[in-house]
Amino acid sequence: MTSNVVTVENLVKTYPRITAVDSISFKIDEGEIFGFLGPNGAGKTTTIRMLLTLIKPTSGKITVFGVDALTDPAKVRQISGYVPQDLSVDGDLTGYENLLMYSKLYGVPRDGREKRIRSVLENMGLQDRSGDLVNTYSGGMMRRLELAQSLVNRPKVLFLDEPSIGLDPNARSIIWDFVKNLRNEFGTTIFITTHDMNEADALCDRIAFIDKGRLVAIGKPSQLKSTVGGDLLMISSKTPGCGAKLKGLGYQVISNSPEGNFEMLVSNGERVIPRLLEDLKANGMIVESVALKKPTLDDVFQKYTGTKIAEEGETSVEVRRTRRTLRKLRR
Amino acid sequence: MMSLTTYLSSILTLAEFELRKLRHDSSQIWIRGVQPALWLLIFGEAFSAIRGIPTGGFTYLQFLTPGILAQSVMFVAIFYGITLVWERDLGLLNKLLSTPVPRSAIVLGKALSASVRGVFQALVVLALALILGVNLAVNPLSVLGVLCTIVLFGVCVSCLSMGLAPIFRTRERVMGIGQLLTMPLFFASNAIYPTSIMPDWLRVIAIVNPLSYAVDAMRALLVTGDFSTIPQDIIALLVATAILATMASLTLKRMVS
Numbered sequence: 030m031t032s033n034v035v036t037v038e039n040l041v042k043t044y045p046r047i048t049a050v051d052s053i054s055f056k057i058d059e060g061e062i063f064g065f066l067g068p069n070g071a072g073k074t075t076t077i078r079m080l081l082t083l084i085k086p087t088s089g090k091i092t093v094f095g096v097d098a099l100t101d102p103a104k105v106r107q108i109s110g111y112v113p114q115d116l117s118v119d120g121d122l123t124g125y126e127n128l129l130m131y132s133k134l135y136g137v138p139r140d141g142r143e144k145r146i147r148s149v150l151e152n153m154g155l156q157d158r159s160g161d162l163v164n165t166y167s168g169g170m171m172r173r174l175e176l177a178q179s180l181v182n183r184p185k186v187l188f189l190d191e192p193s194i195g196l197d198p199n200a201r202s203i204i205w206d207f208v209k210n211l212r213n214e215f216g217t218t219i220f221i222t223t224h225d226m227n228e229a230d231a232l233c234d235r236i237a238f239i240d241k242g243r244l245v246a247i248g249k250p251s252q253l254k255s256t257v258g259g260d261l262l263m264i265s266s267k268t269p270g271c272g273a274k275l276k277g278l279g280y281q282v283i284s285n286s287p288e289g290n291f292e293m294l295v296s297n298g299e300r301v302i303p304r305l306l307e308d309l310k311a312n313g314m315i316v317e318s319v320a321l322k323k324p325t326l327d328d329v330f331q332k333y334t335g336t337k338i339a340e341e342g343e344t345s346v347e348v349r350r351t352r353r354t355l356r357k358l359r360r
Numbered sequence: 361m362m363s364l365t366t367y368l369s370s371i372l373t374l375a376e377f378e379l380r381k382l383r384h385d386s387s388q389i390w391i392r393g394v395q396p397a398l399w400l401l402i403f404g405e406a407f408s409a410i411r412g413i414p415t416g417g418f419t420y421l422q423f424l425t426p427g428i429l430a431q432s433v434m435f436v437a438i439f440y441g442i443t444l445v446w447e448r449d450l451g452l453l454n455k456l457l458s459t460p461v462p463r464s465a466i467v468l469g470k471a472l473s474a475s476v477r478g479v480f481q482a483l484v485v486l487a488l489a490l491i492l493g494v495n496l497a498v499n500p501l502s503v504l505g506v507l508c509t510i511v512l513f514g515v516c517v518s519c520l521s522m523g524l525a526p527i528f529r530t531r532e533r534v535m536g537i538g539q540l541l542t543m544p545l546f547f548a549s550n551a552i553y554p555t556s557i558m559p560d561w562l563r564v565i566a567i568v569n570p571l572s573y574a575v576d577a578m579r580a581l582l583v584t585g586d587f588s589t590i591p592q593d594i595i596a597l598l599v600a601t602a603i604l605a606t607m608a609s610l611t612l613k614r615m616v617s
Contacts, residue, residue, distance in 0.1 A: 078454075078616075081458050082458075083454060083457055083458060083616055083617075084613075084616065084617045085613075085617075103460045103462070104460075106458055106459055106460040107460040109458070111454075111455065111458040113451050113454050113455055113458075114451070115450060115451020115454065116450045116451045116452060117451055117452060117454070117455035118452075119377075119381075119452060121381045121384060121385065122377060122380060122381060122384070123384075126377060126380055130373060130376075130377045131459065133369070133370075133373040134370060134373055134374075134456075134459045134460075134461050135459060135460065136366055136460070162384060178455075
């Protein structure tokens with residue numbers, strides 16, 4: 030039996046002109062990787078900042094490992110780790126110094142400090158560059174250092190705000206592996222915000238869709254995807270009467286074109302294909318091609334909100350790149 | 361509740377890493393030392409020739425040196441709010457605020473960081489004054505006293521700057537407000553002439569101006585040798601610092617929301 034270690038009830042954050050977070054409630058289990066998936070401006074960062082006690086909610090209740098975040102914020106901060114979307118390591122210090130500074134600020138005992146810093150550096154593969162100024166690091170290395178930095182206080186719950194935004198695929202997979210390892214080896218509870226459905230699908234045990242400050246759906250990726258109504262199976266056949274035959278065989282045909290392209294909704298499409306082909310062959314139909322499209326989280330999101338997540342992705346990547354560049358320009 | 365030692369060690373940690381940054385790039389100390397040096401060299405030498413300013417039997421350069429020491433720290437500290445805005449823009453401030461360190465300790469730690477920079481600059485100015493042959497009472501006690509005054513005054517002014525940063529929010533505006541304040545703070549003080557030559561209304565400003573107290577304490581230590589006003593100088597600076605630090609701590613959270 031797992032226990033809820035983060036509970037959020039009717040959380041609201043309003044600003045003079047907008048409601049950033051509109052009465053959301055959810056629970057996270059211990060050792061779970063929980064994802065907030067939604068487009069930019071949906072309220073993801075505002076939520077993460079409220080959970081970390083950086084901004085005060087307008088109303089609602091948050092508890093983290095039994096600690097009330099509104100009445101005892103310092104205690105929540107002590108057990109939390111945070112990797113913000115923006116930069117969180119100082120380019121004018123070395124990698125090692127960034128870690129040392131934060132282990133001191135978190136009050137890590139002097140005798141365990143060096144060992145802990147060395148272990149997070151090795152964990153992130155940064156031990157060889159730890160003596161260099163962070164300004165000389167690549168984007169991926171900075172990100173790994175930020176992750177290392179978020180671990181110096183051995184957090185019980187780690188908050189990652191868009192952890193792989195602006196990274197190349199290689200750096201991204203390093204981050205993903207790291208997050209999974211952290212949960213598998215240490216049982217750390219992890220809260221991730223992302224607008225990348227692939228990231229949410231690859232990493233998260235459960236996902237909450239957030240749009241315009243509201244939670245629109247919550248569940249396991251597989252559960253969510255099954256709500257779209259199954260897989261899309263597409264065949265093309267020039268044999269006349271194929272559409273009628275498909276319907277006759279009991280398939281749910283949702284579109285057919287005069288050129289002989291048919292689309293139908295099925296469950297477990299990969300198992301349906303062999304049977305379908307045999308059925309059609311037995312009925313004298315010649316199939317030219319078959320294609321299967323599994324539902325994506327984006328399809329689910331679209332079902333609940335009528336919009337897609339993906340299109341807006343680029344802007345914040347740009348923002349982050351600009352920030353990194355700014356950082357380098359300062360030298 | 362956090363213990364006092366943890367509180368103090370958080371403040372010192374923030375200042376320690378500012379020092380480490382200076383060690384990585386020490387050129388900025390020398391560059392920033394040029395302006396106060398020019399005040400001594402150009403302004404000081406020119407006004408020495410006028411002899412129109414009552415300096416109580418001391419040469420004008422003797423009189424001026426503590427004023428320039430305080431000024432050099434003030435120029436660093438009054439713009440420290442820009443650093444805060446910059447760190448907010450980058451995201452570093454958010455990260456810092458996500459640690460259990462209390463807001464007031466963050467403010468004091470950052471303020472001490474500004475002072476640390478000021479101390480190095482002051483040493484450059486002091487060395488230059490000695491090279492120029494200014495007759496100063498330089499001994500371990502007076503130098504220590506001067507450094508303590510500089511640290512306290514630097515904390516005081518950078519708290520003012522950090523208190524203003526969340527109100528003005530952008531680097532440009534904080535820069536503007538710093539420039540706006542520099543002028544009255546510097547000229548309505550005893551830094552380059554005694555307050556006795558001022559009209560009454562201006563003297564009132566000089567009396568509430570923390571710079572006057574920092575200059576007075578350093579002038580006593582380095583020039584006059586009359587320590588009788590030092591306790592009141594220090595108390596005035598401590599009171600001003602307490603008020604400004606409280607203000608800055610309270611407004612800090614507005615910085616990120």
